[in-house]
Amino acid sequence: xxxxxxxxxxxxxxxxxxxxxxxxxxxxxxxxxxxxxxxxxxxxxxxxxxxxxxxxxxxxxxxxxxxxxxxxxxxxxxxxxxxxxxxxxxxxxxxxxxxxxxxxxxxxxxxxxxxxxxxxxxxxxxxxxxxxxxxxxxxxxxxxxxxxxxxxxxxxxxxxxxxxxxxxxxxxxxxxxxxxxxxxxxxxxxxxxxxxxxxxxxxxxxxxxxxxxxxxxxxxxxxxxxxxxxxxxxxxxxxxxxxxxxxxxxxxxxxxxxxxxxxxxxxxxxxxxxxxxxxxxxxxxxxxxxxxxxxxxxxxxxxxxxxxxxxxxxxxxxxxxxxxxxxxxxxxxxxxxxxxxxxxxxxxxxxxxxxxxxxxxxxxxxxxxxxxxxxxxxxxxxxxxxxxxxxxxxxxxxxxxxxxxxxxxxxxxxxxxxxxxxxxxxxxxxxxxxxxxxxxxxxxxxxxxxxxxxxxxxxxxxxxxxxxxxxxxxxxxxxxxxxxxxxxxxxxxxxxxxxxxxxxxxxxxxxxxxxxxxxxxxxxxxxxxxxxxxxxxxxxxxxxxxxxxxxxxxxxxxxxxxxxxxxxxxxxxxxxxxxxxxxxxxxxxxxxxxxxxxxxxxxxxxxxxxxxxxxxxxxxxxxxxxxxxxxxxxxxxxxxxxxxxxxxxxxxxxxxxxxxxxxxxxxxxxxxxxxxxxxxxxxxxxxxxxxxxxxxxxxxxxxxxxxxxxxxxxxxxxxxxxxxxxxxxxxxxxxxxxxxxxxxx
Amino acid sequence: xxxxxxxxxxxxxxxxxxxxxxxxxxxxxxxxxxxxxxxxxxxxxxxxxxxxxxxxxxxxxxxxxxxxxxxxxxxxxxxxxxxx
Numbered sequence: 001x002x003x004x005x006x007x008x009x010x011x012x013x014x015x016x017x018x019x020x021x022x023x024x025x026x027x028x029x030x031x032x033x034x035x036x037x038x039x040x041x042x043x044x045x046x047x048x049x050x051x052x053x054x055x056x057x058x059x060x061x062x063x064x065x066x067x068x069x070x071x072x073x074x075x076x077x078x079x080x081x082x083x084x085x086x087x088x089x090x091x092x093x094x095x096x097x098x099x100x101x102x103x104x105x106x107x108x109x110x111x112x113x114x115x116x117x118x119x120x121x122x123x124x125x126x127x128x129x130x131x132x133x134x135x136x137x138x139x140x141x142x143x144x145x146x147x148x149x150x151x152x153x154x155x156x157x158x159x160x161x162x163x164x165x166x167x168x169x170x171x172x173x174x175x176x177x178x179x180x181x182x183x184x185x186x187x188x189x190x191x192x193x194x195x196x197x198x199x200x201x202x203x204x205x206x207x208x209x210x211x212x213x214x215x216x217x218x219x220x221x222x223x224x225x226x227x228x229x230x231x232x233x234x235x236x237x238x239x240x241x242x243x244x245x246x247x248x249x250x251x252x253x254x255x256x257x258x259x260x261x262x263x264x265x266x267x268x269x270x271x272x273x274x275x276x277x278x279x280x281x282x283x284x285x286x287x288x289x290x291x292x293x294x295x296x297x298x299x300x301x302x303x304x305x306x307x308x309x310x311x312x313x314x315x316x317x318x319x320x321x322x323x324x325x326x327x328x329x330x331x332x333x334x335x336x337x338x339x340x341x342x343x344x345x346x347x348x349x350x351x352x353x354x355x356x357x358x359x360x361x362x363x364x365x366x367x368x369x370x371x372x373x374x375x376x377x378x379x380x381x382x383x384x385x386x387x388x389x390x391x392x393x394x395x396x397x398x399x400x401x402x403x404x405x406x407x408x409x410x411x412x413x414x415x416x417x418x419x420x421x422x423x424x425x426x427x428x429x430x431x432x433x434x435x436x437x438x439x440x441x442x443x444x445x446x447x448x449x450x451x452x453x454x455x456x457x458x459x460x461x462x463x464x465x466x467x468x469x470x471x472x473x474x475x476x477x478x479x480x481x482x483x484x485x486x487x488x489x490x491x492x493x494x495x496x497x498x499x500x501x502x503x504x505x506x507x508x509x510x511x512x513x514x515x516x517x518x519x520x521x522x523x524x525x526x527x528x529x530x531x532x533x534x535x536x537x538x539x540x541x542x543x544x545x546x547x548x549x550x551x552x553x554x555x556x557x558x559x560x561x562x563x564x565x566x567x568x569x570x571x572x573x574x575x576x577x578x579x580x581x582x583x584x585x586x587x588x589x590x591x592x593x594x595x596x597x598x599x600x601x602x603x604x605x606x607x608x609x610x611x612x613x614x615x616x617x618x619x620x621x622x623x624x625x626x627x628x629x630x631x632x633x634x635x636x637x638x639x640x641x642x643x644x645x646x647x648x649x650x651x652x653x654x655x656x657x658x659x660x661x662x663x664x665x666x667x668x669x670x671x672x673x674x675x676x677x678x679x680x681x682x683x684x685x686x687x688x689x690x691x692x693x694x695x696x697x698x699x700x701x702x703x704x705x706x707x708x709x710x711x712x713x714x715x716x717x718x719x720x721x722x723x724x725x726x727x728x729x730x731x732x733x734x735x736x737x738x739x740x741x742x743x744x745x
Numbered sequence: 746x747x748x749x750x751x752x753x754x755x756x757x758x759x760x761x762x763x764x765x766x767x768x769x770x771x772x773x774x775x776x777x778x779x780x781x782x783x784x785x786x787x788x789x790x791x792x793x794x795x796x797x798x799x800x801x802x803x804x805x806x807x808x809x810x811x812x813x814x815x816x817x818x819x820x821x822x823x824x825x826x827x828x829x
Binding site: 170171174201202354355356358359360362366 | 762766788789792793795796799800801806807808811
């Protein structure tokens, strides 16, 4: 890498005069040594003499074209490495040579060849999108593409691609600085408090692009040097999250004059201090904590015994990490980034930069710091967005090998034998995600009887009933996925679409940009591991409901069929035999209550997104708050916790701060029964006057009438909110004849 | 190979871009430009400078070299030693 700050750009023949002048290097003038080498290119290639020493960015395009013509006329094939060097150098290869390039080089080749018109920009949008989504990344190619986008003046694309490759090619942070800064200003802010046990300054800088790549504008405030523990015990109040950078020196530094067991005991004591601070954190802090595990050490202190003996560094690391993991298991506020996973792409010996440790107590190398920043940002994104809800799956060549309609049932590959075992492994992964709470949807261009493959083919892992919804016909998939979204009452942004066909993927991206459509590997053998790495599927915290979500949806759909068969709505509701168990939120149910506050968009009166910290604080009666949840069962099954409300109590007045319900049970008068129960509970606490607000959003129109239909009186109304009042004792609290209310403990 | 002739006798013109990135220094650069002449060249930004040099030239500097670098001339000596 000798030309980090040279930005190769496509040149035209008429620019030869000015060649190289802009970057301070002399142009490679024709007729001299380089020219002679290029002229001899065919012979060089035939004899295996490499032309890598030439900086192609500084060779005029006319010269390159002459060389390519020369190679063609002498029947010398253009080798892949030279094609790559030319394209990275800003040159445009003709179609026949370009056809053999990798996807990202083809994209760069197209960028090199375009002049920057608005038409080209539109046409290249899908090329650009694919470039951003590629799994295998060649940092030099992407950096060259970023530079090319810069030259074309396409700042949005420049920033977007820059954020894809900034960690592999950090030079884009300076070359694309203006575009990146403009882009970051459009993103929502995340206030990050950063603390650690070593210097955090370089991580603070890297959190900027890392968070921007996940769609957030990081505003980082650093704690004092080495203040990690202090920050846990007395968290700053004005942050959205605390990032705690762990490192080996802060915990496992040893004085080898001590006896082995004594030394390990000191490590344990430090780890205990950390564990105590982590345990105290959720009570003191209002925001989540992101903490990394300590990665594997570059060198052992007990050789082969490192993981088992008291002298072993790895043993010490394991002890500290164990404490961190235990703390995370106990609290929904503590989220762990696995450093070994985060740093997997950085060779162990390059994860630290010892001179920087001795010079400035930097615990990690530049590359490792970028990788950790990325992993913290991914954790934050998962925390804010949660995993996607629906896995929409193609059938042919995605869930099984072969095409059902053409090849027939017997020919489909899926089962215990090669190559069908790759497909059955993939189906197992789909089943795993279903167990983590994702709904499976089938989206296949086939005759409807293709669903029977899951029952008739002996090798299938998935069963027809594992799919919560299917669209199997010959209609375009973007329209079908919209239909499934309506059927499941979910937005398109909840969908992850997997299809082996690049055309289907591209069509989906164009027609339904809200759907997440990753580039799936063409090789089925790679897909089972690939899908595990898809961050859009990563669960943040698993609640009991997650594993049962698909069953609950199915019960609800069965109930809907009953609805169609029942003579009247009243018959239907009566036949459901619904039970609502109302209870105060307890520590075990805080995660589910918080999850509902994050997820619910439609049946949500105020759309205030209370998190685990805020809900946890309400458990204390002295807080003057009340948080209730309700579980619903009916003759079709257990729906779990589907409704929640919180209220703030001040003397004899109370305000219903949040009131929300899962769409699974809409239209069954559950909300009426729950609202009545809430009013009864408020009365028990001495409340006389209750106020509720409706804050309209684009999605929550259906709850506009909740308070008036229950008998609340309107107090005020403007565009932003309508306020409704209820006076206890004036009328009976609302009830539903179709819901039996019980009080849980 | 002949050494390219340059203004101010700088052998590695890429240094101008690095000094601009790291120190926002856009003034003239000569071999004698030192930490005394560049406002932001403090011990913290020294880390950023060393990392930039390592990444731009694909080299790893030693602790001694980190201490040795006090001026543009020092940087050029180090780069030359690494064959950059």
